[in-house]
Amino acid sequence: MSDRTSDASNRAPSDVDRSNLDYGTPDKTYLDSNELIINMGPQHPATHGVLRVILKLDGEKVLGTECVIGYLHRGVEKIAENRTYTMFNPYVDRMDYCAAVSNGLGYCEAVEKLMNVEAPARAKYIRVILTELQRIASHQLWLGTHALDIGAMTPLFYTFRDREEILKIFERYCGARLTTHAFRIGGCQYETYAGFEKDVKNFLAFFAPKIDEYEALLTTNRIWLERTKNVGVISGADCIALGVTGPLLRASGVKWDLRKAQPYAAYSEFDFEIPTGVNGDTYDRYMVRMKEMRQSMRIIEQAVSGIPEGPIMGKVPKVIKPPVGEIYHSIEAPKGELGYFIVSDGSTQPYRLRVRPPSFVNLQALDLMVRGLLVADVIAVIGTIDIVLGEVDR
Amino acid sequence: MAEEVKTPAPPPPPQPQPAKTGPSGGPEGEKKPTAEKPAAAAPAKPAAPAKPAGPVPVPWTSPLVEKYRSQYGSGVDAQTYLGQNYLTVDRSLISDILRLLRGEEQFDYCVDITAVHYPKREKQFDVVWILYSFPRNERVRVKTQIADGASIPSSVSIWPTANWLEREVYDMFGIQFDGHPDLKRILLPDGWKGFPLRKDYGILQQDKEWVQINLGIESGQ
Numbered sequence: 001m002s003d004r005t006s007d008a009s010n011r012a013p014s015d016v017d018r019s020n021l022d023y024g025t026p027d028k029t030y031l032d033s034n035e036l037i038i039n040m041g042p043q044h045p046a047t048h049g050v051l052r053v054i055l056k057l058d059g060e061k062v063l064g065t066e067c068v069i070g071y072l073h074r075g076v077e078k079i080a081e082n083r084t085y086t087m088f089n090p091y092v093d094r095m096d097y098c099a100a101v102s103n104g105l106g107y108c109e110a111v112e113k114l115m116n117v118e119a120p121a122r123a124k125y126i127r128v129i130l131t132e133l134q135r136i137a138s139h140q141l142w143l144g145t146h147a148l149d150i151g152a153m154t155p156l157f158y159t160f161r162d163r164e165e166i167l168k169i170f171e172r173y174c175g176a177r178l179t180t181h182a183f184r185i186g187g188c189q190y191e192t193y194a195g196f197e198k199d200v201k202n203f204l205a206f207f208a209p210k211i212d213e214y215e216a217l218l219t220t221n222r223i224w225l226e227r228t229k230n231v232g233v234i235s236g237a238d239c240i241a242l243g244v245t246g247p248l249l250r251a252s253g254v255k256w257d258l259r260k261a262q263p264y265a266a267y268s269e270f271d272f273e274i275p276t277g278v279n280g281d282t283y284d285r286y287m288v289r290m291k292e293m294r295q296s297m298r299i300i301e302q303a304v305s306g307i308p309e310g311p312i313m314g315k316v317p318k319v320i321k322p323p324v325g326e327i328y329h330s331i332e333a334p335k336g337e338l339g340y341f342i343v344s345d346g347s348t349q350p351y352r353l354r355v356r357p358p359s360f361v362n363l364q365a366l367d368l369m370v371r372g373l374l375v376a377d378v379i380a381v382i383g384t385i386d387i388v389l390g391e392v393d394r
Numbered sequence: 395m396a397e398e399v400k401t402p403a404p405p406p407p408p409q410p411q412p413a414k415t416g417p418s419g420g421p422e423g424e425k426k427p428t429a430e431k432p433a434a435a436a437p438a439k440p441a442a443p444a445k446p447a448g449p450v451p452v453p454w455t456s457p458l459v460e461k462y463r464s465q466y467g468s469g470v471d472a473q474t475y476l477g478q479n480y481l482t483v484d485r486s487l488i489s490d491i492l493r494l495l496r497g498e499e500q501f502d503y504c505v506d507i508t509a510v511h512y513p514k515r516e517k518q519f520d521v522v523w524i525l526y527s528f529p530r531n532e533r534v535r536v537k538t539q540i541a542d543g544a545s546i547p548s549s550v551s552i553w554p555t556a557n558w559l560e561r562e563v564y565d566m567f568g569i570q571f572d573g574h575p576d577l578k579r580i581l582l583p584d585g586w587k588g589f590p591l592r593k594d595y596g597i598l599q600q601d602k603e604w605v606q607i608n609l610g611i612e613s614g615q
Contacts, residue, residue, distance in 0.1 A: 070581035075597075077566075078590055082597045113476060116449055240502050240528065243555030254528070261531055323449070325475050328524055328535065330505070341524065343510050352591075356506040356524070364558045393581060 035063065042071050046149045046379045049389030053366070053378065060374045065367045069360075072393035080353035085111050085185060085320040088350070093179035095355065096391040098141050100179050101134035101170070102333040108183045109264055110329035110340035112314070114322040115185075122310045123187035124266040128303045129200060130173070130182055131265070132296040136207070137166040138334035139289045143214060146286075146383035150227045155217055162210050165203050172199065186316030192307070200304045204297055211293055218286070228282035232369040232381035235280055242368070243361045246336025248385065251288040252280030258332035265331075270302045282384040321348050335359050335386050355394060359387040451475040458499055462491065480535035488538045489547040492523065496552045501525040501534065504553035507560055509567045513593045518542045519569060523549070545570035548577075566591035583608070 035058055042052040050071035056064040076095060080088045092107040093100035105127055112119060119127070144159035167177040172193055174182045182188070218224045234244070236252040249256060257274045259267040275291030277284030322344040330339030336358025345351040362385050369381050451473040459472040462481075469484035470491065483491050495501040505524040512518055517539040526533050540546055548571035549556045560571045561580040568589035571577055579586060585608075587601045605614045 070579075070583070073581045075590060078595075078597055116476060241554045243504055243553070243559075256528065325449075325451070327476060328478060328506075328533070337505065339506060339524070341506065341508060341522070352510045354506065354508040360558065361555060364555060 040378065046382065048145065048382065048387060051389055055375065055378065057375065062370050062373055062375065062378060065370055067363060067366060070393050072389045074394065076394040077353055077355065080350050082349065084348045085350065090181045093181055094390060095357065095394055096333065096335065096388045097178060098388050099134050099138040099334045101130050101182050102331065102338065104181060104183045105131050105265065106329065106331040106338045106340055108185050109331065110327055110342055111185045111320065111322065113329050114325065114327040114342055114344055115316065117186060117314050117316055119187045119314050120311050121308045123312045125303050125307045126188050126192060127183060128266050129300055132300045133166045133169060135296045135334045136293050137163050139293050142289065142386045147218065149379045149383045152218065152224065155214060158214060162207060165206060169199050169203065185320055187313035191312055197304050200300060204301055207297065211290060215290060225283065227380055228286060231282045231373065231377050232384055233279060233281045234365055234369050238368060242365045244365050246358055247285055247288045247292065248362055250274060251277035251284040253278055258330060258337060270299045272298050282380055285384045319348060321346065330356065333358055336362055357391045357394060359391040363387050363392055449476055454479045478533065480537060482537050485538050485540055491536060492549050492552055495525060500529045501527045503528060504555050507556055507563055509563050509569055511567060511591065511593045519567060521546055521569065545572045547572050548574040550574055
């Protein structure tokens with residue numbers, strides 16, 4: 001308890017920089033308590049990494065927050081400028097390490113677009129299958145940890161047990177479980193292994209009743225309802241103004257998904273729905289993600305039964321040298337819009353590579369969502385935003 | 395590091411040696427990224443025949459562009475590259491244009507704000523806004539050039555999401571946004587000196603003084 005962090009949280013309020021905090025007339029409460037400023041994190045288990053939130057409290061009521069981020073900043077964009085396009089490919093897996101496959105898809109498609117080449121149909125199908133499996137895995141990880149934060153421990157064991165089956169498929173496909181580096185610029189590196197389709201179909205059959213199992217634990221659970229209903233409400237208009245995307249936006253009633261709005265890979269060929277919520281609260285976001293897992297299963301089912309024959313690599317030169325120009329390409333990652341803005345000067349290395357991270361932008365809405373709630377709700381709201389600090393800080 | 399990577403690489407595959415020279419520009423580039431660019435262009439032979447004539451930007455014509463052209467004249471240039479539209483706007487018009495795009499053209503979602511550094515240019519920085527319109531399902535990029543040390547109007551009042559995005563641009567490039575409610579570093583520590591995504595900031599460079607004082611170690615590497 002004598003490390004620097006606890007020093008920070010124990011220091012007297014007079015040491016805290018108050019210049020940015022609003023000190024108008026304090027809200028009247030029957031407790032007549034003074035405002036308190038405390039640090040949550042950066043080493044707090046419920047902040048999902050190293051997020052530090054400075055809370056301004058009146059008793060247990062949150063008056064305002066400020067996020068301090070950057071503890072995991074590795075300078076991914078600077079690294080990109082000093083690596084070739086091919087060499088940079090594995091680095092993107094380390095941003096949102098819970099959804100490495102999605103990161104890779106966005107990056108590879110962005111470079112392909114910049115080079116004006118297209119991955120062959122077979123590669124696109126394989127990409128869709130793996131990316132949707134990754135979406136399920138990401139949502140499983142979110143559900144387990146989010147429920148654990150709120151106090152329900154059992155879902156964590158269920159989701160990690162089932163996520164293992166997805167990771168096994170990844171491992172058999174490309175040898176890695178988390179930072180997969182599954183795709184290459186122009187297509188896929190690996191052909192599907194013998195029994196890939198069977199494994200995926202087996203997983204679908206295995207997983208369908210498991211979602212019901214998760215729902216049986218939570219959907220009508222009274223404690224779960226109390227902790228999530230009307231907690232962290234955000235309206236659709238606020239989401240758009242704050243650039244919030246992904247399940248948060250959809251739970252607030254905006255039916256928008258990049259897979260439908262601006263289809264990429266092979267998504268235009270599949271039949272699926274965009275689940276939406278009404279209230280924009282933590283419970284709706286939970287329901288949207290549960291439904292999204294079911295929709296992902298629908299997509300995988302269609303894709304795996306119709307993988308076309310053909311090559312898995314498009315016609316890309318050995319040395320990736322996109323012509324001079326710039327491109328912005330984004331995909332619907334499990335957490336929202338993940339975009340890559342790449343400027344090429346015609347050399348083998350990107351002149352500038354910008355990542356538009358969904359977690360970073362979504363986290364900005366935390367302050368709006370938790371004002372007026374209790375400290376315990378901050379935990380629930382951080383969980384429901386579904387941030388990964390590797391992506392927030394890059 | 396750079397030599398270790400280079401020496402073991404050529405012996406195992408003797409045939410694709412010419413192809414290997416291209417990527418090896420990467421490790422060398424670690425030392426001096428700006429000076430390495432022309433050298434990397436020298437072994438361009440394998441890539442040259444692949445796509446000699448890439449697509450070029452073509453003028454973008456739409457009612458939106460014509461309206462702004464007639465209103466602002468040569469201050470607005472509109473082009474399309476690989477199917478993506480972008481406006482190059484004069485620095486003095488940027489505030490008006492962004493406001494109009496948000497208000498009249500319904501570009502209600504500011505996807506991203508970023509910058510690109512061109513140290514050899516007189517106006518060193520490109521500031522880029524990536525916008526999206528939910529009603530139109532359409533994207534547009536807005537670019538403007540500003541000199542080092544010059545500031546640019548903040549768009550937080552237009553899109554609240556610009557708050558953190560502009561802070562990151564300031565953090566990485568040192569570009570000032572006028573009217574930003576709380577412009578300070580976001581990813582790097584507050585006392586850090588230097589702006590890492592500028593081209594003259596080396597990849598191994600760091601604020602040694604900050605590291606020594608705050609972390610109590612000699613170097614962060």
